[in-house]
Amino acid sequence: MNNQVLTYGRVLIPLVLHVLFFQHASFASGWWYVGLHLLGLLLMPLQSSPLLLLAVAAGFGCAVDMATLEGGLFMSSAVFMAMAMPAINRLLAPREGYEVTDQPTVSAMGVQWFAIRCLLLLAVHHLWMFGLEAGRWDLIPRAIGKAFTSSILSTGLFLLVLLLTRRQRTTR
Amino acid sequence: MRNLWNLIVQYHIALVFLILQGIALTWFVGSHGYPRGxxxxxxxxxxxxxxxxxxxxxxxxxxxxxxxxxxxxxxxxxxxxxxxxxxxxxxxxxxxxxxxxxxxxxxxxxxxxxxxxxxxxxxxxxxxxxxxxxxxxxxxxxxxxxxxxxxKSMEWSVRIGPTGPVARLVWEGGDVTRAMVYDVPRSASFAPGDSVVSSGFQGYFPSGLLIGKVADETPEFDGQFLTVPVTLAADxxxxxxxxxxxxxxxxxxxxxxxxxxxxxx
CATH class of the missing domain: 2.40.10.340 (Rod shape-determining protein MreC, domain 1)
Known part of the structure; x- marks a missing residue:
């Protein structure tokens, strides 16, 4: 029961924080966009069905769109990222597959696994989002640049957040 | 009918993805840049x-x-x-x-x-x-x-100078200090630093209010009209x-x- 609450909390708290406080967390003239709600999506359990991922991503994106008046941009990008999630999870799976108890966190899967997964998924999300937002071919190189800088810097930030908030394992 | 059902069941994830993307993109195209309702x-x-x-x-x-x-x-x-x-x-x-x-x-x-x-x-x-x-x-x-x-989706009616020809001002994204004025006749005379003001034709503002200044860059010429870069006045x-x-x-x-x-x- 406690684990379930923790899982829901991990997924929902970043969304709530993003909508209430960090909607416009964008730095260096837009070259670093922080989508804190994406951390919630990244922390969805590894065993989640693709349909659930799509539904949750659509809901998250929709909530951010409603709050930022961006009309569909975040929903579309989040759904795109959710579609890529199972494939990237399979790509990064250990040889013997994931355990039922595995969680997509730094403490459970390690810094390297989380960083690579986070970077790949954020790159997928940001490329789609900045590409859609650019709306013109001549702005695409700039959009790609923004997507990569945002993905790299956000991966670092998410890693830091998870490292600072992870629970210490109790040893006997 | 059964084949169709089998097809839907087989590709249901892709189908849900397409439906959700369809909803999001329709919303995006329908409201982006001009959110109303x-x-x-x-x-x-x-x-x-x-x-x-x-x-x-x-x-x-x-x-x-x-x-x-x-x-x-x-x-x-x-x-x-x-x-x-x-x-x-x-x-x-x-x-x-x-x-x-x-x-x-x-x-x-x-x-x-x-x-x-x-x-x-x-x-x-x-x-x-x-x-x-x-x-x-x-x-x-x-x-x-x-x-x-x-x-990016708005156009503004402007003049270069208080008596210049009426043209369209459009922001093209990226730099927030710079926009472009389209459809300026080749015969129009202006110089870098000249004021770009509201024409008042759209009814949002009185005429003659400062929008920006002609930037110190060479205007583009498309064969008929000039496209003039402008430095926006508001920060x-x-x-x-x-x-x-x-x-x-x-x-x-x-x-x-x-x-x-x-x-x-």
């Missing part, structure tokens, strides 16, 4: 309340109160100035605080702390110290959603207070233009 009004009211509460944290200095008083005084003086000049089109002004703004995106909407209760309506122009900033596109009871010059990264301009008689002018099916360039 009930959902915007509701979101605006809720967000406005929250943003107002958040911005109260920033208002703990006396300077802020002083700013408000000066803003209200400016608005009154500006209205009196226009009345004294007996401009062809008279305007009234009221001050408003920008409680939320962005300048990194493609649409960059901002929210003002004035709504229908204070007489704000869609279509009213926004100024910052007599420089054009944008216009109101949606209003709830206590808040207004406005789109600035730095919005969109530092907007905190604006004046909402109501052009008197706008309804009458609009209905006159609509009856002939004409629109400003």
């Amino acid at each position: 009930k959902w915007v009004q509701r979101s605006l009211e809720w967000q406005g309340k929250w943003d107002q509460r958040m911005s109260q944290w920033d208002r703990l200095t006396e300077l802020d109160d002083l700013n408000r008083e000066l803003l209200a005084e400016n608005a009154t003086l500006r209205a009196e100035l226009h009345t004294a000049r007996r401009d062809g089109v008279q305007s009234t002004y009221q001050g408003a605080e920008v409680i939320r703004s962005t300048w990194n995106g493609a649409s960059n909407p901002f929210v003002l702390n004035k709504g229908t209760a204070q007489g704000v309506k869609p279509g009213l122009g926004l100024l910052q110290n007599n420089r054009v900033v944008g216009r109101v596109v949606e209003v709830s009871e206590n808040y207004a959603l406005a789109l600035p010059l730095i919005n 969109f990264r530092a907007i905190r207070y604006v004046e909402i301009a109501t052009v008197q008689g706008r309804m009458e002018l609009d209905s006159l233009a609509n009856s002939n099916g004409q629109q400003a360039p």
Whole structure:
């Protein structure tokens, strides 16, 4: 029961924080966009069905769109990222597959696994989002640049957040 | 029929993905750059309340109160100035605080702390110290959603110099200090540093208000018209207070233009 609450909390708290406080967390003239709600999506359990991922991503994106008046941009990008999630999870799976108890966190899967997964998924999300937002071919190189800088810097930030908030394992 | 069902079951994830993307992209294309409608009004009211509460944290200095008083005084003086000049089109002004703004995106909407209760309506122009900033596109009871010059889907009717030809100003994304003026005739004479002002034809602002200055760059020529780079006058990264301009008689002018099916360039 406690684990379930923790899982829901991990997924929902970043969304709530993003909508209430960090909607416009964008730095260096837009070259670093922080989508804190994406951390919630990244922390969805590894065993989640693709349909659930799509539904949750659509809901998250929709909530951010409603709050930022961006009309569909975040929903579309989040759904795109959710579609890529199972494939990237399979790509990064250990040889013997994931355990039922595995969680997509730094403490459970390690810094390297989380960083690579986070970077790949954020790159997928940001490329789609900045590409859609650019709306013109001549702005695409700039959009790609923004997507990569945002993905790299956000991966670092998410890693830091998870490292600072992870629970210490109790040893006997 | 069974084959179709089997196909749906087999590709149900892709199907759900396509449906959700369809919904999101329709929403995006339908509202991006010009968000209107009930959902915007509701979101605006809720967000406005929250943003107002958040911005109260920033208002703990006396300077802020002083700013408000000066803003209200400016608005009154500006209205009196226009009345004294007996401009062809008279305007009234009221001050408003920008409680939320962005300048990194493609649409960059901002929210003002004035709504229908204070007489704000869609279509009213926004100024910052007599420089054009944008216009109101949606209003709830206590808040207004406005789109600035730095919005890729908006076009603004401008002149280069007070008597120059009328042309279209468009922001092309990226740099928030730079926009382009399209459809300038080859015969127009201008130089870097010349003022680009509102034509007043769209009815959002009185004519002659500063929008920007001709940039020190070579204009592009497409064979018929010039495209002139402009440095925008308003600092969109530092907007905190604006004046909402109501052009008197706008309804009458609009209905006159609509009856002939004409629109400003």
